[in-house]
Amino acid sequence: MLLIECPNCGPRDETEFHYGGQAHVAYPEDPYALTDKEWAEYLFYRDNTRGLYAERWSHSLGCRKWFNAVRDTVTYEITTVYPMGQPCPVDLRTGERIRTAADSGSDAEAGGGSGGSSNSADTTIESEVGR
């Protein structure tokens, strides 16, 4: 069983959590403009990374809040936990921390990079969680 660090409650058993799949999948900005192929992408296609993966968890039997984590899908080790709405603080290819605005007090652009297609439009995530 995984020991998962809830950002609000601290380390708790995996059985208290609900898994939410890949993080940073934004709701389409203009749903009416999407082709069938793009809808299929949004609904059914997710990265299936062997290695570091940015994913969502909800502490459903605790504070009931959603948060993001970076976990290795082979060893299952969770290396980073970070709040909803924040860009992934880790370069998923190298595992290195990305300098973010929080680190430097400026340089707000740096957080969005890496992770291939997965990091975009984090601002929409809060609303996505409500579904």
Next chain:
Amino acid sequence: MADMLPEHPDFLWRNPDPKPSYEAIIVGGGGHGLATAYYLAKNHGMTNIAILEKGWLAGGNMARNTTIIRSNYLWDESAAIYEHSLKLWEQLPEELEYDFLFSQRGVLNLAHTLQDVRESRRRVNANVLNGVDAEWLDPQQVKEVCPIINIGDDIRYPVMGGTYQPRAGIAKHDHVAWAFARKCDEMGVDIIQNCEVTDLITIAGKVIGVETNRGRIATERVGLAVAGDSAGLAEKAGVRLPIQTHPLQALVSELFEPVHPTVVMSNHVHVYVSQAHKGELVMGAGVDAYNGFGQRGGFHVIEEQLSAAVELFPIFSRAHLLRTWGGNVDVTLDASPIVSTTEVEGLFVNCGWGTGGFKGTPGAGFSFAHTVANGTPHELNAPFALERFETGHLIDEHGAAAVAH
């Protein structure tokens, strides 16, 4: 010392080095890769082909599954391919000249709620219309089929009845793989173990070969049958697959006298149980929640299915857990497989069988071989094309198919 040992039994297949090129390459030496190569050679006369396996033959999900074979799926498309598969199972021991202990001992899919009862009856009706043997049993009849089951109403979710497919059953999975491998080899198929495909080489949207840890091999047709590794491998040719890989675990008890004459599956309390020929109780349930490639999962998943099993079968309370293990299963969002052409010419995918592809081994091999040989799907796998995620013609077997596996 060495001369005191008995002769090594005959090997069932050669271990050749890869040739520089093949007419077709099947990636993955699990059941599906083996069955595909078998039908390519047997039905389509393609014998200059190779199976490339990164580890050892059947070291993936093929020899990790709980071997349940059945065809009582709800939707017409599923019933067609799984029933075809079951009919192939019925002739394979003779055809492959190998007794792999295929035992048609039936499967019970239990109902524990009113909704379960309604869905089960509906599925029985659908099955009968599709020529799949199926009947609805009341609790007493369930107990006649499987006397050790508790049909009392003193448990949290009493048994309210169940569906029964008499032609369903189990088989010995590793022997199934060896049976296919021996026949493939006899027909000239090269089975190459310890050969990992590291890249798919394409030019102008066409496959021209594969890169492996044993060098580059030229071919114009590549069939992927790599289960949990499908998405990662297809991506090497720029093809994205709607697959999420999850750990799926199973377990066995120590050996017992025969007590369990059939296969029992319960979606609601979530456990399924059969008894292997040797005597172990074989059990499984659902996937671990998260994506995973570790071939292991959490022990709480094992605990939950054991508590369900003990409630249904009180005599199991004195049994001991002997071994647990896991595989990496390739799950799609409609819980149906993908047996399909791709946008890359010469690249074909067979995947997404998830938690229930052992039963589909011959059916997948049969239809995928047709697809690889002709470049177009067989009518059995045409509905299982990648396009369905765009057209919306999903084959939603989630829940509809009694239970996964």
